[in-house]
Amino acid sequence: MAFKTILNLLGEEPKEEDLQIAMKLGSEVDAHIIALLVALARVPTGRYETLSPSWLEVRERKLNKLDDRVAKVRERFIAAGLSFDVDSLYAEIAGPAYDIGERAIYADLVVAGPGIFADDELKPQVISGGLFHAGRPVLFVPPDVNVTLRPKTVLLAWDSRPSAAHAAREALELMQMAQSVHVTMVDPVAASRVSGDEPGADIATYLARHDIDVSVETLPSSGHFVTDTLLRHAVDINADMIVMGAYGHSKLLELILGGVTKSMLKEANLPILMAH
Template sequence: MPFKTILSVTGATTIDDDLRVATDLCRQVGAHLSALVIARAPTGRYATLSPGWLEERDQNLQALDACAKRVREKLARNELSFDVGSLYVEVAGPNFDIGERAHYADLVLVGPSVFRDSDLKQQVMDGCLFQAGRPLLIAPPGSTSTLQPKTILLAWDSRQSSAHAAQQALELMVNARSVHVTMVDPNAAPWASGEEPGADVAAYLARHRINVTVDILPSAGRSVAQVLQQHAVDVAADVIVMGAYGHSRLREFIVGGVTRSMLAEARLPILMGR
């Protein structure tokens, strides 16, 4: 699907790197940028309704407003279509509010600064993937993000999340020069990956005129995440597309082992879908 609205969630104290990535992506595809700036109250302080606490809260809100104003000024200089919202979080995490905003976006961005903030990154993933069902582009520090990739690695395991990720990234793959459908130790059985692992998804992509190659790789004692990351480097992939596994229950977000490892070892941008 085309990415016409990109939601960029960022912390109030670290906005510059994330805004730079977001504006670059929006310029590439002519998208509207929706920025959400989040500030969080100090943990364990919300129950103390003292004059000192109220004064601190007022200062935090003023700082958040000033940050949102600075974001608007920065974006106005880039001649982009944009809107800026702000959120002050005192009790629960911001995942619900992020999910509500994500309903009206085609893609959600986790920029380098949010990537370093493990708690906020988790909240963004929860709201985006597990509440709104929107694709998430994760841009690790030091990586170069693009919505016009030449080479894509599609991590495939014949599960629903992989299929959703492939569908959400279809337009990227149609415009790419090559797509490597990559499977690690696939189970060649009718109830798993089929008698010829990767053949079904390769045929599906080929019908969209996508130049697709199926790469079957052995783990050889390495983790799936390590194999995928190294193969992405070997084929000079610009982005890894994969499904996210996990669940969200009572605001507690838990990801599966491969998803967790891919995030921990991320060197390239990852487009996750669910």
Template sequence: MSFRTILSVVGMSQGDRDVQVATDLCSEVGAHLSVFLVAMAPPPTGRYETLAPAWLEHRDRCRQELTEKVEQLRNRLASIGLSFDVESIFSDFAGVGYDIGERALYADLIVVGPAACEDEDLKRQIVAGGLFQAGRPLLFCAPGKTATLKPKTVLLAWDSRPQAARAVRDALEIMKAAGSVHVAMVDPASVPRASGDEPGADVAVYLARHGIRVTVDILPSTGRSVAAVLQKHALEIGADLIVMGAYGHSRLREFMFGGTTRAMLDETSFPVLMAH
């Protein structure tokens, strides 16, 4: 997939850093930048607080600040000469994911900047709306390393599941332009319905047919989590980007008990492109 429209979902108080990351990515690939500025209404703390003048005044101030922030962003981006648009939403927390999903239908990629990665509430809403409702790939740009859509080395986390295959298709153009792609498999099972007799061979052949320079790396977990193994290997090979499928188990199960997706979102310092 070529990324012609990149959506950056940003929060009110931390938008500048994330917009800059998205701006740099759009400039790198010549994409249109669509900024979606999200302001979540403060939740009432009491049964009748929604009728209290102080609470209503606070909501009005939030709306005014949102209007001012949109104008500031438009002026800032206009001075860069980048193709862009800026939209905003003032929403109750419960409805934010739906609003993000509606907006994400018209984007090729959603960028989750460093500040959004650190905001658990906003990050959860972006995943719900962008990944599950709109079915768009998400690029998580965690603090610690500069994100790029032109990586030299890509680590593809492969587990022979449909989610991983979707990530491959979404990142195909990125991997075709990369210098090397490492297909990383952690404790793969050599069974016909999973990885076949030679784990990783099928996806390696598929990638090679697209002209991708690919290496298959079989990694033992030795008691470590899959996320820890992948991150260590990404460091060892000098990866610029990790590509992986998201939520092989149910979202509820991973939210309650943890899983590779959640661990990668919470712990990695590498940019991660996820698809579902």
């Protein structure tokens, strides 16, 4: 999958690191960047509060500030010589998940940089809209990490589920450019209806047919959480990125989002490309 259109999600006050990441990734793969600044209105405390003069005044003030920030981001992208669009989304009564999903449909990749990664309100909206509504791959970038769409070493977290297979297909081009791809499993079950008689062999063969230099690694959890095991191994192999499937359901995101997915999105210390 060639990343020719990247939807880069930003908070209402984009950090410099978020802008640098957007410009870097766009330049790396010669992609069109759609920068979307997302602002959330305060949750109303009363039934008719949204009709009050004070509410409308705050709304108008926030929209004006958002317009100013859109203009500043546009100036930065013009100076960088990128192909881009900049827009804003002001979510009031309903969350922005649906609108994010509608825009993500027309992107090859959604990027949620450090600002979104650290935002406990916006991050679930991105997961719901980008991953589950639009079905697009989302690259989550924690603060203070190096991110690239030309990684040298990729850890593919594998468990033989359809979401993991979808993530692998979405990341094929990334993995083809990489020097090495580590298909990594934690406590896999060797059974024909689970991971096959030889866990990891089928996906390794599939990737090898795409000219990907792949190795299969089986890790014991040894009583540790799967997330901890994967992140430690990513450090050991000096991975630039983890590719993995995301599990859960958008409408009940907080209740049944898969445990490993949830933990990874809290504890990751390197970029995570997720697909559902």
